[in-house]
Amino acid sequence: MFVTKPTLVENPGIPAESAEGVSTAYNPKDFDTNVMGTYNRFPIALERGTGCRVWDTAGRDYLDFVAGIATCTLGHAHPALIETVTQQIKTLHHVSNLYYIPPQGELAQWMIEHSCADRVFFCNSGAEANEGAIKLARKYAHTVLEIEKPVILTANASFHGRTLATITATGQPKYQKNFDPLVPGFYYVPYNDIGAMEDAIGELDEGDQRVAAVMLEPLQGEGGVRPGELEYFLRLRKICDETGILLILDEVQVGMGRTGKYWGYENLGIEPDIFTSAKGLAGGVPIGAMLCKQFCNVFQPGDHASTFGGNPLACATALTVAQTLERDDILHNVQQRGEQLRTRLRAIAMNYPQLINEVRGWGLINGMELNADVELTAVDVVKAAMEKGLLLVPAGAKVVRFVPPLIVSAEEVDAAATIVEQSIAKLAASVNK
Numbered sequence: 524m525f526v527t528k529p530t531l532v533e534n535p536g537i538p539a540e541s542a543e544g545v546s547t548a549y550n551p552k553d554f555d556t557n558v559m560g561t562y563n564r565f566p567i568a569l570e571r572g573t574g575c576r577v578w579d580t581a582g583r584d585y586l587d588f589v590a591g592i593a594t595c596t597l598g599h600a601h602p603a604l605i606e607t608v609t610q611q612i613k614t615l616h617h618v619s620n621l622y623y624i625p626p627q628g629e630l631a632q633w634m635i636e637h638s639c640a641d642r643v644f645f646c647n648s649g650a651e652a653n654e655g656a657i658k659l660a661r662k663y664a665h666t667v668l669e670i671e672k673p674v675i676l677t678a679n680a681s682f683h684g685r686t687l688a689t690i691t692a693t694g695q696p697k698y699q700k701n702f703d704p705l706v707p708g709f710y711y712v713p714y715n716d717i718g719a720m721e722d723a724i725g726e727l728d729e730g731d732q733r734v735a736a737v738m739l740e741p742l743q744g745e746g747g748v749r750p751g752e753l754e755y756f757l758r759l760r761k762i763c764d765e766t767g768i769l770l771i772l773d774e775v776q777v778g779m780g781r782t783g784k785y786w787g788y789e790n791l792g793i794e795p796d797i798f799t800s801a802k803g804l805a806g807g808v809p810i811g812a813m814l815c816k817q818f819c820n821v822f823q824p825g826d827h828a829s830t831f832g833g834n835p836l837a838c839a840t841a842l843t844v845a846q847t848l849e850r851d852d853i854l855h856n857v858q859q860r861g862e863q864l865r866t867r868l869r870a871i872a873m874n875y876p877q878l879i880n881e882v883r884g885w886g887l888i889n890g891m892e893l894n895a896d897v898e899l900t901a902v903d904v905v906k907a908a909m910e911k912g913l914l915l916v917p918a919g920a921k922v923v924r925f926v927p928p929l930i931v932s933a934e935e936v937d938a939a940a941t942i943v944e945q946s947i948a949k950l951a952a953s954v955n956k
C-alpha cells in the first residue's frame with residue numbers, strides 16, 4: 524500500500540517572527556478596525572492549547588502562566604472538560620430560569636457543601652456577581668437593618684469589575700475617570716488598616732446614613748497581588764459581628780482553589796456573610812456566582828435575575844471543575860507548586876535586589892513587585908518573558924502576576940522560573956546601561 528508523505532505548505536506571506544522575536548503570523552489590521560479599542564493587546568494571536576501550553580498562529584508555543592487571567596483552572600483542552608461540554612451541548616445547553624435546571628442545583632449543592640454559604644445565585648461574570656452582592660446588601664440594609672441611606676465601604680486599590688456600580692466599588696480612580704456620575708453610597712478605606720476602618724464606620728454614621736456592608740478581596744488581585752492580613756480580617760469580622768455590618772468578600776480571582784484552599788477566606792480564619800466567585804469557577808466557561816448565609820438571604824422572586832445565569836452548560840462545566848479538583852487532589856498541587864514558585868522567584872529577587880522589591884502570594888496566585896525607583900515596569904518583564912516563551916500578566920504598573928492553571932507540574936514551574944531568571948538578567952543589563 525502507498526503512503527503519501529504530507530506536503531509541508533508554507534504559510535503564505537506571513538513572517539514567522541517580528542523584529543523583537545515575537546511571532547506575528549496573525550494580521551490584526553481588520554481586527555483593530557472592527558473591534559473597539561478597549562484593550563492593549565500583546566502582538567500574538569493564540570490558536571490552541573493543551574494543559575499549561577498554548578500555541579500562537581505562527582506555531583510558536585508558550586508556557587501559559589496567565590490561564591486566561593486566573594480562569595483556566597484545569598488548563599487547556601482538559602479531557603474532563605471536553606467530555607462534559609460535549610455531552611451537555613448534545614443534551615441541553617440553555618433553557619432560562621423559567622424552569623428547574625438540575626446541573627444548577629447540583630452545582631449549588633457542591634458550593635454550599637464546600638463553603639460557609641447557605642444559598643447561591645448564578646450569573647455570568649465577576650462584575651455581575653458583585654452587582655448581585657451589592658443589591659443583596661442594600662436590600663438587607665433597607666428591610667432588616669432599617670438603614671435609609673446604606674453605605675458600602677471598599678478598599679483603596681481594590682478591583683470589583685467594570686459595570687457602573689462595580690467601578691464605583693473599585694477604589695482606583697483610573698477605572699472611574701470620565702464615567703461619572705458614579706453610583707452613590709460607596710466610600711473607600713486603606714486595605715489592611717483596621718484603625719482606618721473603625722474611623723470610617725464612626726464618621727459615616729450620620730443622620731439616615733450608616734455603613735451597611737464592607738466589601739473586600741481576601742487578597743487584592745488586580746491591585747498588585749496583596750494578601751489580606753490575618754489580624755485585620757479577624758478584627759474586622761468581630762466589628763461586623765458587633766455592629767451587624769455585612770462582610771462581603773470578592774472571591775472572583777482567588778476562589779475555587781487558586782490559593783491552595785477552596786476559598787480565599789480560609790486563609791484568613793474568618794467566614795464572610797456574602798461572597799462572590801467567577802473567574803476559575805467553570806475553568807474558562809463564563810459563569811458567576813453570589814453566595815450568602817441564611818440570615819441575609821433576603822431576595823424574593825422578581826428581585827434579581829439573569830437570562831444566561833446558571834445555564835446547564837456553564838453549571839455542568841463548573842461541577843466537573845469542582846469534581847476534578849477533588850478527585851485529583853489538585854489543592855495539594857496548588858500548595859506545593861506555589862511554594863516551589865515562590866522559592867524560585869525569591870532566589871531571583873535576592874540576586875537582583877536593585878530591581879525586585881518583593882515576591883508574595885498564596886498558592887498559585889503570586890506577584891513579583893519591582894522596585895518603585897527603577898525604570899522597569901511589569902509590562903517590560905511580561906514582554907521579555909513572552910519573547911522567551913512564557914506568558915505572564917501585570918497586576919498594576921509594578922507587579923508581575925503568576926496565575927498558571929492549577930494543574931501545573933513541577934517541571935513547568937521550574938521552566939517558567941528559569942525563563943523569568945533569564946528575562947530579569949537581560950533587563951538588568953539594559954537597566955544598568
Ligand SMILES: *Cc1c(COP(=O)(O)O)cnc(C)c1O
Pocket residue numbers: 647648649650651653682683684685740744745773774775776801802
Ligand atoms: C476579574 C475580577 C472581577 C471582575 O470580573 P469580570 O468577570 O471581568 O466581570 C471582579 N473582582 C475581582 C477580584 C476580579 O479579579
